Amino acid sequence: MAIITLTTDFGEKDYFAGAVKGAIYTELEQQVRIVDISHSVSPFHISEAAYIIRNAYNSFPKGSIHIIGIDSEFTPENKHLAVLLDEHYFICANNGILSLLASEIKPAKIVEINIHDKLQSNFPVLDVFVKVASHLARGGTLEVIGKSINEIKYLKEFEPIINTDKNQIVGHVIYIDNYGNVITNISRKLFDQVGKGRKFKLSARMVGFENIHESYSGWINFEQEREKRGVEDGKKLALFNSAGYIELAIYKSNPSTVGSASTLFGLELRDTVTINFQ
Template sequence: MAIITLTTDFGQKDPSTGAVKGAILSELESATIVDISHQISPFHITEAAYIIKNAYNSFPKGTIHIIGVDSEITPENKHIALELDGHYFICANNGIMSLIASEIKPEKVVEINIHDAVETNFPVLDIFVKVACHIARGGTLEVIGKTIPQIKQLKEFEPFVNQEQNQLVGHVMYIDNYGNVVTNISRKLFEAIGKGRKFNISARSVNFSKIFESYSDAINFSIPKEKREEEGKKLAIFNASDYIELAIYKSNPRTVGSAATLFGLKLMDSVTIKFT
């Protein structure tokens, strides 16, 4: 039984998501459809990449992942299907896969070429669904596309390290449901550049000189609750995906605010680490 996941910037109000699911089931009644997210910020491929990269590997090998973000076909935005880490991905060749596959090389990549046979102004519905169902039936990638040597790379979204190796500049790539701010600076890169040195993380008006392993590590549970610094405590952690995250302990964006609102940070804002 095929598993097909959906990640889009369609939201929940419009009929797009339902139409795509209906098209999949019309072609492949036995398919299992799983929503990863439909709340991606419009056209924001770095946000989508972060979510997919940290979700896809929880699915069984052979799962097919449809990515409907910035998917309109243009001369500079062709459609691709690829095999990566035992999974299949169908998306636009807009650089998103270079972010997902930053540490793993795809086994096979094809540029989809069935567009002439399918009239469409909604490629996720009409093209991506047909490709996904073809793969789910055991079809090969070569049938629906021509092999290409590589995918589009987005080097400008990688963190910058200065020549002296004492400054690392990244950016905000994701803001989660709690308003916590996830940077594109990984633990691996931080430790490789930092080499155990003292550091200061700065983002707009906030600064951090310590990174915790979890939110609760920032709280001193040995003192009485009424004397602890809990609500509103600012902290930096290595999150579950091993990226540096700036947060506020037990924040609530709908009431007391969050790291994003209180720090004044939004997607793509700079985060700088200086080592001494």
């Protein structure tokens, strides 16, 4: 049975996500399983969507088909792609999101979808992307629905910057999760490559860190009696998260009551995060 996932900025209020699912079932009847990865991506936010799908897709079986409905309106500058990457299929707009997904793994095949003349649509995720996903789910090939290309839109501005002295990394906030934790685009791999074990200070607006932990509770000394440890909830920390990126958090925060890293640190998407090594 084919698996088709959906990652969009449609939200939960409107009919869009439901209509896409209905169209897939109409095409494939009972021969498909549809999985919602997220419909709560911030509108048109490419790097946020890339972070979500990049860290979700490899939990699915090889051959899964991933529809990404972010900034997908078809224009001369925003063509549509179908891609075979890491033995998974991705269907998305050529708006730079693929370059963020494929930063470390080269796509095996890329085609520019060319079936638009056969469809009347102002909702390409519903019509074009569903047709392509259904074709692939039936075992069809990429070459049937598009022409092979080698170049894709590349978003270099989302990469961290390393200075010439190799003692500073300047990154950005790329995602804020449900707990209000702030995820940067600085990976553990990059941190280790540049830092080489040196002491450092991480700065983001008015907050600073000199340690990065392995988990949310990594800073707690569990050998010490609980009564002597003092209040633990609400402590600020930096950690390498499960996706391998530096994350800034408040221990056991609740954004709706006591606040979160995003609100208490005053950090929003695309804000700067700097690491200076000594």
